[in-house]
Amino acid sequence: MNINTILLSDTKALDKEAIVDLYDRHSSGIFRYAYRLLGSHDLAEECVAETFSRFLQVLKAGRGPTDNVQAYLYRMAHNWASDQYRRQPQSSVELDLEQHADHSSNPSTIVHISLERERVRKALLQLPFEQQRVIEMRFLDDLPHEEVARSLGKSIEATRALQYRALTTLRQMLIEQ
């Protein structure tokens, strides 16, 4: 998504309607992304609010994205989420059992799954922004490479390379250790 989408074509001034549109288009995606990184419904909502509020501040300051608005928004969300993660006194694993509880499982399985999930979440958090997004879009949202490349503003080859690196790192962190 090009920066021109939020500029009026004739004047290059900011297009209000398009800026509002951004929220409708990306707030749920950013929510999912933030949730996957932070594992908390409230924090994810806060991340959405913060991201868009900061985005407006940046626009107001006349800075803002130079080309890819979508990637810019997600990167802002990523920055917020990583700050959040670092700022928090890292407690033990958050067991949000209600949300994910599988009724067929016994309690120890549920705890195990929950611990595993937190382990994956932490590993994902440690990836650089673009690798995170590639993993999310490719494996969690099942999007094709073309779309991932478009939303990151990169070539397909570049996203493949990102994916490869991300998987290698994750594998080292999660499986080989």
Add this chain to the structure above:
Amino acid sequence: MNNNEKTLPLQDPEMDELLKLLQETPERDPRVVEQGRARYIAEVNEMFTSSSPNSSWLEKVMMIGIFRQNRENNSMSRTMKLSYSIALVALLLVFFLFSGAGITAYAAQSALPGDALYSLKTSIEQAQVRLAADAAKIAELHLEFAERRLGEISGLIAEGRYGDIDRATQEFEYHVQQALQAMETVAAGDPLRAQQLAARVTAALSEYARSLAGMMLNVPEGTRASMQRAIDTSQSGGVITPGEFGENENEATNDNINDDQADIDGVDNINGNNADDDRSNQNENLINDNEDDDDNINTNLNSNRDDDGNENSNSNLNDQHNDNQNDSGDDNTNSNSNDDGDDNDNDRDNDNHNDNDGDDDKGDDD
């Protein structure tokens, strides 16, 4: 190869299984989504009113959600848009003409929660909020709407429709919170006006609490809980003291202050955590220093952020600074004289800060 990858996203089942653990995300609360969206739109509006006065009145009308089209599928023609806009303006005009100011007038308004026309009534209200020129106006509108909800509650009681009361009380709480939130936005930009507004909000909210308490007597057991919640909401917002100020909203204001700095550093500065903290402290201190008169408001905003564990580190740091400044300077005398006898406010401020500090210390020590 491409196709192959689409169908087989990963040839590593072990990793695939692990990653899929993160696939599920919870449903978003539609209320929170709507609130967030409204807030964003209010911020966008504010941005455009302050920076580019040339966005026309008609454009604002076009912005209204009901008729707003996705820019990509421009299926509605321009003339159609225009006629919708005109119809809407006419509708709004009628609405403005017939909306009175007192509680009795609201009670007379016929649509109650559960009525067919009720959602029209609320969407017109939402449109009014979106059209509002600035945060102060938004605060006033939300107060007005909260008052309408009160009228509706008493109307529902009169008709014995206790089942619909819950919706009205929820809406009431929403408007009170929105009003407080808008007030903070005002406080950030125009402290003097915010003080005037705060006085009005306080008076209105304690009035609301009183009339709700009166109505409580007439409802059956089952609906009392939601009424009580509404009373609590108005009481907690009604006394605008540091400890009780609407909590969530405050974060936003403070964060914004931080954001100015954090964001100017830019998106590129991914690892700016420590730096961010430092800068934002300076920033907030500056604000406190400069606006002696409004120390109360500022400290309110700060003190309330404790709710959110995450903001704690930030706000505590700030608070410490604030404490120092308040204690050492002329601020105390200033705020006392402004308070008209509410000396306690200051004390409470300090208490809160101390609490925060304690918490934070604990966290650090751990």
